Amino acid sequence: MLEQINKFIEYWWFRYLMVTELYIVEKWERVTMHVILLILFLLVGYFNFSVVMPLVSKMIRPVFGWHAE
Incomplete structure (x- = not known):
């Protein structure tokens, strides 16, 4: 199960990097x-x-119909 969670996170991290195009910039x-x-x-x-x-x-x-208290 931990492996599936890790795969899921890696998949969405990869998608995030691709969509934001951050995969082509330097680490800093x-x-x-x-x-x-x-x-x-x-x-x-x-x-x-x-x-x-x-x-x-x-x-x-x-x-x-709520009143401030």
């Missing part, structure tokens, strides 16, 4: 891009958690 460039993409992903997650969720919560409260 690849690491830099991974860090940039990770930071971007974390910033989008933080924005969704801190801005979008409270906004949506305020919008759906009246729809379902």
